[in-house]
Amino acid sequence: MGRAHRPPAVRPGPEPARAGGLSSGETAGGGTQSIERAVALLLTVGRSAPEGARLSDLVRLCGLPKPTVRRVLLALVRTGLLDQDEVTRRYHVGPEAYVLGTLAGTRFGIHALAMDGLARLARTSGDCAFLSVPRGAFSVCLHREEGTWPIRTHVLQAGDRHPLGIGAGGLALLAALPDAEVERMLAANAPALAAYYPGYGVEVLRAQVADARARGYALNPGLYVAGSWGIAVPVLGPDGRPLGALSLAAIESRLSPERQAELVPLLKREAQTLEAALGHSAGGESASAAPPPGRAIAKGAP
Numbered sequence: 001m002g003r004a005h006r007p008p009a010v011r012p013g014p015e016p017a018r019a020g021g022l023s024s025g026e027t028a029g030g031g032t033q034s035i036e037r038a039v040a041l042l043l044t045v046g047r048s049a050p051e052g053a054r055l056s057d058l059v060r061l062c063g064l065p066k067p068t069v070r071r072v073l074l075a076l077v078r079t080g081l082l083d084q085d086e087v088t089r090r091y092h093v094g095p096e097a098y099v100l101g102t103l104a105g106t107r108f109g110i111h112a113l114a115m116d117g118l119a120r121l122a123r124t125s126g127d128c129a130f131l132s133v134p135r136g137a138f139s140v141c142l143h144r145e146e147g148t149w150p151i152r153t154h155v156l157q158a159g160d161r162h163p164l165g166i167g168a169g170g171l172a173l174l175a176a177l178p179d180a181e182v183e184r185m186l187a188a189n190a191p192a193l194a195a196y197y198p199g200y201g202v203e204v205l206r207a208q209v210a211d212a213r214a215r216g217y218a219l220n221p222g223l224y225v226a227g228s229w230g231i232a233v234p235v236l237g238p239d240g241r242p243l244g245a246l247s248l249a250a251i252e253s254r255l256s257p258e259r260q261a262e263l264v265p266l267l268k269r270e271a272q273t274l275e276a277a278l279g280h281s282a283g284g285e286s287a288s289a290a291p292p293p294g295r296a297i298a299k300g301a302p
Contacts, residue, residue, distance in 0.1 A: 037064065038072050042081055045091045047159040052090030110235070110244050111142050113277045117246065117270035118145040125263055127250040130156060132169035132232075134242060137188040138162060139170035142244075153228040153249050163189035165205040166197060168230030169245040172218035175209045176234040176242040182209055199223045217264050218245075222252060229255040233267045235274050243278065246271050 044061055045053045055073070059066050073091060076082040080096030114131045121129035126149040132139045141160045156167060164174040164185045174182060186202045193200050200223060212218040220230040232247030246267050248255075255263075 034072070037062075037068070038076055041069065041072050042076060042093075042097070043159075045082055046093050046097070047157075048091075052085060052088065052092045054090055058091070110274070110278060114143065114235075114244070114246070114274055117274055118143060121145070121246065121248060121266060121270055122147045124266060125248055125250075127248050127254060128153065130169055130232075130247045130249065131244055132167075132173065132247065133244045134164065134173045135161070137164055137185045139164050139166070139173050139245070141169070147250075149250070149254065153225075153230075153251060155225045155228045156230075156249060163192050163197070165189070165208065166200060167224055167247070168218045168220040168232035168249065169247040171205075171208055171212055171220060172232035172234045172245040172247065173242045174205070175212035175218060176236065176240075182206075197224070217260075217267065218247075219260070227252050231255060231260055231263060231267065233264070233271045235271050235278070237275075238279060244274075246274070 040062060041058060044058060048057070055066070055070060058073070059069050062069060073082060073084075077084055077091075077094065080094045082097070083092045083094040084090070085092065110133060111131065118129045118131060122145040125147060127147040129145040129147070130141055131143045132141050134140075138161050141156050141158050144156065144158045156169075162170055164170050174185060177185065186205055190202055193202065193205075204223070208218075218230075218232045220228075220232075222229050228249065229252050230247050230249040232245045234242040235244040235246060237243045248263055248267065
């Protein structure tokens with residue numbers, strides 16, 4: 001699948017269709033509004049890596065006046081959270097953001113621990129492998145590992161954020177939650193689903209959750225973008241709650257039922273390896289211990 005038709009990932013906030021959820025129509029809110037604008041611009045620049053972001057692109061994406069965007073960017077550069085290339089004039093994530101990311105790694109170590117497994121999945125399957133994590137009612141793609149197959153799907157990129165249940169990884173995360181929590185997530189995301197995800201809806205996602213639990217893995221049969229399919233399994237913590245999801249995405253012809261049966265055991269093996277590594281790094285019991293009944297959607301037969 002080419003890059004030409006890739007619907008935008010929804011960002012949490014009052015205006016999901018606009019990068020970072022910025023709104024030029026907000027009344028002056030003093031410090032809080034300035035912080036929200038700064039954070040949104042920082043995230044937008046971060047998602048533009050490695051090319052960096054031009055001022056004109058950031059103005060277009062956030063919908064704010066150019067002087068306002070420039071002023072916020074300069075403040076972020078002064079703090080070291082952003083850096084501006086002297087030649088290209090593009091903005092990049094700065095050194096202080098790297099420091100914060102390193103510090104956050106002690107809490108969100110799943111990214112580093114998943115890298116070897118993602119590389120094995122991409123190498124063995126030839127398709128793109130992904131790590132997604134839950135953030136409130138959303139799933140966030142932390143990493144995309146390219147496969148070697150010449151025709152790839154480019155629907156999901158690192159940094160993309162979607163309501164839980166969208167895509168294979170988000171569905172694996174949603175289906176691993178208890179029923180009551182699934183309903184809370186569906187209710188929270190109902191407005192975004194209706195506005196930005198025409199192929200989905202609360203009833204569709206309920207049916208997909210039931211299907212994922214019955215299969216023992218999550219399947220996205222091209223619901224988000226036609227022809228772009230995905231399969232996924234959750235990575236569970238010692239308490240049985242999903243800490244992340246590993247997924248493979250490919251064009252439809254490469255995810256036939258027969259090939260799903262070949263690939264799902266690979267995903268489950270890497271998920272179990274990652275669970276054990278997470279449990280070891282936390283100094284607690286093994287995260288690959290059997291989860292509570294009704295929570296192990298990825299543990300059944302494919």
